[in-house]
Amino acid sequence: MNDKNTTVSPAIPDMLTVAHAPHVRHKDSTTRIMLDVVIALIPTLAWGTCVFGLRAFLVCLVCCVSCVGFEALAQWLMHRPITVLDLSALVTGLLLGLNLPSTAPWWMAVVGSAFAIVVVKQIFGGLGHNVFNPALAARVFLCLAWPAQMTFYTAPYDRLAFSAVDAVASATPLASLKHAAFPEASLVDMLLGRCGGTIGEVSALLLLVGGIYLLIRKVITWHIPVSFIGTVAVLTFIFPQTGGRLDFMLYEILAGGLMIGAFFMATDYVTSPVTSRGRLLFGFGCGALVVFIRYFGGYPEGVSFAILIMNSLVWYIERVTRPRVFGEVKKKHGK
Amino acid sequence: MTFKSIAKQFKDGIIDNNPVLIQLLGMCPTLATTTSVSNAIGMGLAATAVLICSNVLISLLRKFIPKQVRIAAFIVIISGFVTAVELLIKAFFFELYGSLGLFIPLIVVNCIILARAEAFASKNPVLPSAIDGLSMGLGFTFALVLIATVREILGNGTFLGFSLFGENYSPAIIFILPAGAFLTLGFIVAAVQALKNRADDKNNARAAAEEILAHEAEKTKEQDK
Numbered sequence: 001m002n003d004k005n006t007t008v009s010p011a012i013p014d015m016l017t018v019a020h021a022p023h024v025r026h027k028d029s030t031t032r033i034m035l036d037v038v039i040a041l042i043p044t045l046a047w048g049t050c051v052f053g054l055r056a057f058l059v060c061l062v063c064c065v066s067c068v069g070f071e072a073l074a075q076w077l078m079h080r081p082i083t084v085l086d087l088s089a090l091v092t093g094l095l096l097g098l099n100l101p102s103t104a105p106w107w108m109a110v111v112g113s114a115f116a117i118v119v120v121k122q123i124f125g126g127l128g129h130n131v132f133n134p135a136l137a138a139r140v141f142l143c144l145a146w147p148a149q150m151t152f153y154t155a156p157y158d159r160l161a162f163s164a165v166d167a168v169a170s171a172t173p174l175a176s177l178k179h180a181a182f183p184e185a186s187l188v189d190m191l192l193g194r195c196g197g198t199i200g201e202v203s204a205l206l207l208l209v210g211g212i213y214l215l216i217r218k219v220i221t222w223h224i225p226v227s228f229i230g231t232v233a234v235l236t237f238i239f240p241q242t243g244g245r246l247d248f249m250l251y252e253i254l255a256g257g258l259m260i261g262a263f264f265m266a267t268d269y270v271t272s273p274v275t276s277r278g279r280l281l282f283g284f285g286c287g288a289l290v291v292f293i294r295y296f297g298g299y300p301e302g303v304s305f306a307i308l309i310m311n312s313l314v315w316y317i318e319r320v321t322r323p324r325v326f327g328e329v330k331k332k333h334g335k
Numbered sequence: 336m337t338f339k340s341i342a343k344q345f346k347d348g349i350i351d352n353n354p355v356l357i358q359l360l361g362m363c364p365t366l367a368t369t370t371s372v373s374n375a376i377g378m379g380l381a382a383t384a385v386l387i388c389s390n391v392l393i394s395l396l397r398k399f400i401p402k403q404v405r406i407a408a409f410i411v412i413i414s415g416f417v418t419a420v421e422l423l424i425k426a427f428f429f430e431l432y433g434s435l436g437l438f439i440p441l442i443v444v445n446c447i448i449l450a451r452a453e454a455f456a457s458k459n460p461v462l463p464s465a466i467d468g469l470s471m472g473l474g475f476t477f478a479l480v481l482i483a484t485v486r487e488i489l490g491n492g493t494f495l496g497f498s499l500f501g502e503n504y505s506p507a508i509i510f511i512l513p514a515g516a517f518l519t520l521g522f523i524v525a526a527v528q529a530l531k532n533r534a535d536d537k538n539n540a541r542a543a544a545e546e547i548l549a550h551e552a553e554k555t556k557e558q559d560k
Contacts, residue, residue: 144514145507
């Protein structure tokens with residue numbers, strides 16, 4: 001009742017409120033949405049810890065704590081209201097942690113968090129103003145800065161203790177696919193997450209469960225994940241690099257960061273289009289770029305690059321797909 | 336030409352009107368050759384030498400070059416000096432020649448040199464033009480060394496080739512890559528702008544305060560009358 005829009009006129013009894021639209025409000029807040037994303041990621045985090053050991057959990061924890069810390073620090077330094085309680089920094093930290101290998105040293109997690117929050121998010125104006133997804137931009141920054149450490153993946157069930165770093169490197173399924181050979185892991189292994197990779201990308205099934213939870217909670221819409229994964233599926237089915245079409249397609253879909261990218265990174269509110277048609281176009285662009293980079297690029301994985309490239313085109317996609325105002329007559333071209 | 340005007344020209348070229356950090360000219364060599372401090376010094380001094388020579392010659396010929404073809408004439412003069420500098424570097428600093436490579440001939444199209452020819456040397460006598468070339472060249476070198484210092488320390492863990500942090504330091508290779516050049520340049524330009532804004536605010540505040548004081552002094556004078 002103490003809304004700014006409310007005007008109380010002496011002629012109207014106290015029990016009636018006069019206010020502008022909107023009159024019906026939903027309980028959803030940034031905090032609640034971010035909490036839903038965290039809940040959807042918990043199974044993935046649990047699986048990552050189970051497969052790669054407690055060190056994986058520690059890496060995620062360092063990312064989360066330092067992201068929240070840097071958010072508070074940056075906002076304090078820039079004289080902005082401190083909004084760490086909206087959990088958006090926590091989500092960035094969790095996503096960044098899940099995008100690191102379990103062998104990542106702690107200082108790399110801290111540097112990545114600082115880059116994500118300070119450079120990509122706060123310098124561009126904070127939540128709602130960043131052009132690029134902070135967690136993904138930080139992942140790409142770390143990949144370019146320390147390529148050796150960022151691609152040092154351990155074998156599944158090679159559980160690391162807190163401080164152990166003398167792990168045995170193992171090839172990820174994508175690295176095998178890059179050389180046009182099927183990986184050692186079977187399709188079922190890859191669906192369940194019994195293969196090498198970053199902490200959060202291995203289990204396609206649990207990421208799917210998290211994604212479906214977000215869909216049910218209406219935190220995300222189906223457009224981006226479906227068009228993203230669909231495009232990858234169609235392209236890899238039409239142009240297989242090796243073996244049977246169907247097998248190759250399924251491997252490409254289950255391998256690497258496609259699931260976590262399609263459900264959790266590409267659907268970031270701030271860095272994806274708001275229109276439905278725009279979202280379909282965005283997902284299509286991401287999918288096409290992923291296949292393009294995986295086939296012809298220097299890196300085995302292209303999900304992060306693809307999403308970042310499409311992030312930079314969101315303003316254009318939104319302008320092209322702006323819906324017609326109700327009642328407006330479609331303009332005739334030519335003349 | 337007084338000593339004061341020369342000092343002002345130097346301050347203008349190196350700080351107030353720095354070709355890279357304030358005018359944002361010559362971005363291509365700035366981004367491409369700042370992977371190490373020695374490259375930056377080499378590039379900066381080569382450009383400075385060309386800048387001084389071309390400024391002097393253009394200033395000498397300023398009344399002789401027809402206005403309609405002046406850009407073409409400037410480019411011919413500049414490329415002549417660049418060729419000379421390139422041959423000198425090849426003869427005496429072959430290692431530097433190898434690492435700078437294509438970017439030495441590209442000094443011809445460095446917009447700082449053309450901008451100084453057009454904006455200064457073609458309108459001023461020889462001595463001020465030579466000093467302008469030196470100060471702008473030093474400003475360019477200063478900016479390159481600043482960027483290269485950050486990039487070399489972060490991206491390679493060294494300064495002028497000397498290891499700084501020992502063997503356990505794993506450098507962030509991104510700062511040697513092109514992406515790191517853009518990041519570093521962006522942050523340095525932002526810092527320079529912040530410092531400039533702060534200095535401007537201070538000067539404005541001082542000017543305003545002086546005005547108020549002068550105003551009040553006048554008032555009291557009037558009252559005395």
